[in-house]
Amino acid sequence: MAASIKHQPRAVAPSKRDFLDMSSITKAELDGLLALAARMKAELKAGLEHPHLRGKTLAMVFQKPSLRTRITFETGMAQLGGHAIYLAPNDIGIGERESVKDVARNMSRVVDLIMIRTFTHETCVELAREASVPVINALTDLLHPCQVLADLLTLQERFGRDLRKLRLAFVGDGFNMAHSWIEAAVLAGFELRLACPKGYEPDKSFMQMFRRAECGILSNDPITAVKDADAVYTDTWTSMGREKEAAQRRKDFKGFQVNAALMKHAATGAIVMHCLPAHRGEEITDDVIDGPRSAVLEEAENRLHAQKAVMVWLLRPEVLQIASAAE
Numbered sequence: 001m002a003a004s005i006k007h008q009p010r011a012v013a014p015s016k017r018d019f020l021d022m023s024s025i026t027k028a029e030l031d032g033l034l035a036l037a038a039r040m041k042a043e044l045k046a047g048l049e050h051p052h053l054r055g056k057t058l059a060m061v062f063q064k065p066s067l068r069t070r071i072t073f074e075t076g077m078a079q080l081g082g083h084a085i086y087l088a089p090n091d092i093g094i095g096e097r098e099s100v101k102d103v104a105r106n107m108s109r110v111v112d113l114i115m116i117r118t119f120t121h122e123t124c125v126e127l128a129r130e131a132s133v134p135v136i137n138a139l140t141d142l143l144h145p146c147q148v149l150a151d152l153l154t155l156q157e158r159f160g161r162d163l164r165k166l167r168l169a170f171v172g173d174g175f176n177m178a179h180s181w182i183e184a185a186v187l188a189g190f191e192l193r194l195a196c197p198k199g200y201e202p203d204k205s206f207m208q209m210f211r212r213a214e215c216g217i218l219s220n221d222p223i224t225a226v227k228d229a230d231a232v233y234t235d236t237w238t239s240m241g242r243e244k245e246a247a248q249r250r251k252d253f254k255g256f257q258v259n260a261a262l263m264k265h266a267a268t269g270a271i272v273m274h275c276l277p278a279h280r281g282e283e284i285t286d287d288v289i290d291g292p293r294s295a296v297l298e299e300a301e302n303r304l305h306a307q308k309a310v311m312v313w314l315l316r317p318e319v320l321q322i323a324s325a326a327e
Helices: 027-045 067-079 099-109 121-130 145-158 176-188 204-211 222-226 243-252 295-317 317-326
Strands: 057-064 085-089 113-117 135-137 167-171 193-195 216-219 231-234 271-274
Touching: 027 176, 027 295, 027 317, 057 216, 057 243, 067 085, 067 135, 067 295, 099 121, 099 204, 113 121, 113 295, 121 135, 135 145, 135 295, 145 231, 145 295, 167 176, 167 222, 176 193, 176 204, 193 222, 204 216, 204 271, 216 222, 271 295
Parallel strands: 057 085, 057 113, 113 135, 167 193, 167 231, 193 216, 231 271
Antiparallel strands: none
């Protein structure tokens, strides 16, 4: 008679963490994530391996396409010794073909970590609530914390680790990137100047947070925002899912282009940032995005290192503690 095999349930942390926004982490955790990302970036360039997640599996759920999100998460998981599974929109049909709850609970039995890039933030929140494994927000219509974390790493590389004296101007749509920058400014303590056309300001709840923290200004004038700024940030005027508004937005955003004339008002040595993809000739000109002030490619690369730090933190928090203690 064959011996019976006892079922061994997957080990799940009793109080797992998620990375859905910048507001749910502490300043100490932010500092630790940036320190770990910088360390792993240096180790990678020195040819050193850091297989902290050997044998772990990441499920990558995409409802919105992305070049950088896919290649950085997939490459990052491979460099950490793990494995990533790409799930295209038609592979799951999350919330349509199958409920978010069922997707979360099934995935939790098989994978160690879930990343989602979706439209509604509520989908991301529900997935995290129902999953027993950590969930990472790789972009929703409300927030983009992975991008801002990579951007903060880029700013530290250019201006030093202490960002509190930094002046960052965001010029464009008060959408998900603006929301995440508000969260980052409140958390890290730097000055944020927002310049959005009338009617395109950030969500009221984020503006309340912004005003309470007294960490910057909101203006409808790009020059006011950019004056003496250390970094000038922009994003596409028409995000995915809003393509029908593109023609009207081009009219409404006239005067909000980041170009050589606007950059003359920034501080000497100011850099230009863009989360990509860029609509060249609309929110930014070729000479600026390709010019010597541009940090756009550094930002894109730093998605890899920042997201590796997040994945390691969620599955092996002791590694983050060691990195923090070493600083």
